[in-house]
Amino acid sequence: MQLETDLIHVARPEQRPAPVNPPVVRTSTVTFESLAEMRDTKQRREQGERMFSYGRRGTPTTYALEDAISRLEHGEHTQLLPSGVAAINLVFMSLLGPGAHVVIADSVYQPVRRIVEGWLRPWGVAVDYFDGSAEHLVATLRDDTRLIYTEVPGSLVYEMQDLPALAAIANERGIPLAVDNTWASGIRMQPLAHGAAVSLMAGTKYLVGHSDVMLGSVTANGDIGQRLRETAITMGQSIGGDDAYLALRGVRTLACRMETHDRQARELGEWLVGQPQVVRVHQPSRPEHPGHALWQRDFTGGNGLLTVEFSADTPAQRVDTLVDRLTLFAIGSSWGGFESLALPCNIAAARQLDTRWASRGPCLRLHVGLEAVDDLKADLEQAWAAVQVA
Template sequence: MPREPRDSHSPRLATRLVKGGTSTPVDGGRAVNPSVVRASTVLFDTMADMNDARRRRGTERLFTYGARGNPTAFALEDVVAELEGGYRTRLFPTGLAAIAMVFLAYLRPGDHALISDCVYQPLRHFVSTFLEPWGVSVTYFRADGSDAASRMTPDTRLVYAECPGSLVYEMCDLPALAEIAHRHEALLVADNTWGSGLQYRPLTLGADVSIMAATKYLGGHSDVMMGTVTTTEAAWQRLATMSDAQGAAVSPDDAYLVLRGTRTLKARLTMHERHALEIAHWLTAHRTVARVFCPALPDHPGHALWQRDCTGTNGLVSFELANASNEAAERFVDGLSLFGIGASWGGFESLATVVNVAKTRTREDWHDAGPIVRLHVGLEDPRDLIADLSNGLDALEA
């Protein structure tokens, strides 16, 4: 796996996560964490000061009005930009809101977008209910990116990839996609929610824009929703301008919760990875399991790309049941005692759900696959989780 790039005088990323985005020094001591600044109105000493701030706020980050951000959110923006290795970051109320803003910022009616077949399902809903009726044409390409070049058109302005993909974690060659996009003067956008900036850094692999649902691992406690968008310097202004025009902002309380979550991100992900790999290896040997999906496993189709581009994995593991109906798979999930049933992931708790991959893919046919269960492996003792899964699989077989 690649080493983290750094110069000899720069602290490593895990250290910068703990130290970055802290309080502005004032007379006397200072708090470990930044203040929660709740504000709509912002006061200035003179009209000249206010007019000067308004002239500059289109290109500079200034505290001028609550809808344009606040100091607590600015602290989180700095940490996320550091995490992603980007120029600047904007925050949005949800991950989907962040995704939607990217398409609004960089596309116009008549443009064409290429989107990976393995994307987060609500993005497909956004495409069909807004983007295509708005006049943007969309083509989906294979999750591994193998047909992306052949689907580019003269009107393609944006290539959107999710890597690893939702549900079964397909890997794509992101540097190759970047070369294809940039050769056609298009932007490459990556959904980096899986990678969280620690295991995967799209901007260092050639992407122009990286999106994360901070709802997941950055928050880490299943109690806050947020999306982040980080860009290169060249791609920044269009995102910033559209975000200001839309009044996109997050509450300082939510920013504080996510900022607090980033402090333990490295420690939590280390545990998620260790527990998930233990369970993944156990599942591969179980007689009721046909396939296990995790890019860190040697037999995963994208394992070589994972080794080249990633520095670890997380708590997500999916597996296909052999000789079982979808109804039986749902009974299996219903019978688990330590796994909650929920659609999200990234918190400290373990979750399980049955997913329909065939419904979310148009470039590959998954209809012949058996039922697929997605696990998010949390911070519980993996021996207890394995015992719970074992009881459920034994009951399913019986």
């Protein structure tokens, strides 16, 4: 069946009568009929079978969400974490160690740099950044490289990378390639299908879709998938049944929500390009975007994100004032919910290798929610008019 159909039917109870979604299981302790049954469960779990044995190791509710995300990501094993950042840390913790070397794309989510400086380097891990190209990746790899970590598209201005080419380099050298897939959220692209070893997501964003749950996921195949799971259990990383239930509810409507976010963001982006104060709109679906051809090849659509770049002589304070004057676009971190959001972003501070941003204008990231697009346009118009008057 098509993915959209599978997401409606995967991980639903098979026995009838039954609810359409698995019920919420809240528990820490799991009891057994006998010690023999308990010991058999433990033995099967140690052999790699997913067994309901203790709340921290998973419940029927979390297993249902794992199965849905595995289907979404085209992978075998999914581990759930309490946030996207926890998912990033799980990948680093599982696949790196003191004395190892990791290569990270320069355009990744900004908290990755805090992880690098906060504990990877102090832990004895060597870190280099690459510009996203296959050529620079090859030049940056070392004999002790144990992981390549990237995000496609990149954060904030959505730099595209040739993911199959990066995966071919990684696989030829036996180095796992981990990809942050939050932008596509599985519904628009599956890194494992392009040769990556690990795909991770902040399910907090589009997967949940209602801005009411923190969630991370890591999906992989074979031994790496089992290794990630065991590390998470060892580190005590788990989520509760209520969060899993809410996220699974979000999965059911992910395809149709993403279609609406994509359509509305494209319409708003086209309108913004025609505004005199806008220098460019960063959005992979736009033909003038530098990575548009790669996006067309590897992705099945877009999402609700776009970033507006203003002229170099625009004061950053003017962008701040614009955001303060908006009424429908809320001010807040994150994205992927039903609501529209606006947040100024400093690209120069988020890049280490790309120095061009030091001389370019300020940027404003918008997440286009499910409101009527004409109302969002009117909100931007009134806010800009208020800024001009001020």
